[in-house]
Amino acid sequence: MVANPGTRSTGSNVAGFARTFWKKQGQNIMLPLIGVFVFLLIWQLLSSTGITRLPGPISLVTEQRTRELLLYPFYDLGGLDKGLFWQTMYSLARVAKGYTAAAVVGIGLGILVGTNQTINKAVDPIFQFLRMIAPLAWVPISLIALQNVQQAAVFVIFITAVWPILINTTVGVQQIPQDYKNVARVLQISPRKYFFKVLIPSALPYIFTGLRIAIGLAWLAIIAAEIVMSGVIGIGFFIWNAYQNNYVSEVILAVFYIGAVGLLLDRAMAYLQQLILPEEQR
């Protein structure tokens, strides 16, 4: 039992760390894994017993078409015939455009409406009304208004994503504590300084809440929009196309992509929020 005490202590430290980590996080890792496994198992059982016509998750690997899609996400044979990576990217690019526009307009307008009670009273009913309209209902309207499928798709994203940003920003600006406003008034702070030192930092948590809700909605909307706007490259139209051709497992695979991307977008926003928002405001 004459081991190097140094190594032994670090060795037991690592093991100790692993043990405490597992004690703390083990359940957090194991339970979701078990949940997913059971879910997939039930699904597979339902489809193999014939209760549902939907193919089970195993079909993603057994079917040749989906196996190829799984293995070659980056292929590009021109036109609509592209791998799922590119389909997703086209959809994401549309989301990026519409979402950016929504953020700019939503934050800008939200600040204006939040600081001006008169404008707020005038436009609030319109906003409350418009935000109730589902993304799909905007599709025909935007197609008629814009005539161009690409632009119309971006517009649908924009109009879906703008409301939570706008409304949260408005509330954020209205919620600026009276104390801060009073300080600004006594000191006669310039409007520019008030904007950057008081208004924006104070409303920032609300703005981020809006942005985070909006990114999820934007992603939901793009799928809906693409399904209706036939002939565009994108994961939404890919689903529709696969359905038309009765490639059911392709539909399932695309749905996995959509879910994963949505989750990533939400996580990315949460990360950004954590990065930018000062600790004391979270």
Next chain:
Amino acid sequence: MEMLKQVETRPLATSQQRQSQSFLEIANVSKVYPTAKGFYPVLQDVNLSVKEGEFICLIGHSGCGKTTLLNMVSGFNQPTEGTVQLRGKPITNPGPDRMVVFQGYALLPWLTAFENVYLAVDSVHPKKLEAEKRAIVREHLAMVGLADASDKKPPQLSGGMKQRVAIARALSIRPKVLILDEPFGALDAITKEELQEELLKIWNDHRCTVLMITHDIDEALFLADRLVMMTNGPAATIGEVMEIPFPRPRDRTQIMEDPEYYDLRNHALDFLYRRFAHDDTE
């Protein structure tokens, strides 16, 4: 600056001589708030004349209208009737010549102690050199004993430290009138006494006019030249003004040994708890 020069040229003048007549004039002031149940008269026929450089404490039961009265000096509020004039000019809006230390500190939580004070200095003296402004900030943070904590943000500061920052911010812009709304109410007894002594020392050096709301008779007796006692609302007014004759600089233990201290104290207690006892059934 003018005021400071005067002080410098006559360093031996007593406080009586230094105070010119009718610096701040509150004349026949009434304040009526419109409420759901009709008009609510908070203040009625308030008259007070404050000399330059005077230290005034305001005492009265909760809700009698102390904040309302001082808000008319700071300019956040206008009297319904009567006038509030500073050097013969009616007060119409808040300004840095009448700086306020707010009831809840009102520090911006996303700025460090230094930045909070800097914002004030920078707003009031936009044309000063950056280095000069920074020096002013450092000087005032050091004055309240916070040189080491200047990079901390308010959530990392204790209540007493926050109040010190608020006082440093208020003094850094050299107001003609300093208005403090129950500045030490939320602090423990020891911190409170420390801050009272610091405030008194700073006031001795800078001699701005101070209006301070308090609930603490001993605090008022230690700090003030005159104690203004208010009757109960609605339609509250100044019931009595008590001269506090202790010579300055004051020493807490010394004045507490003075038999007159207890006469004054009992007189104030009598006013507050017998003649104008708070009606709890209200």
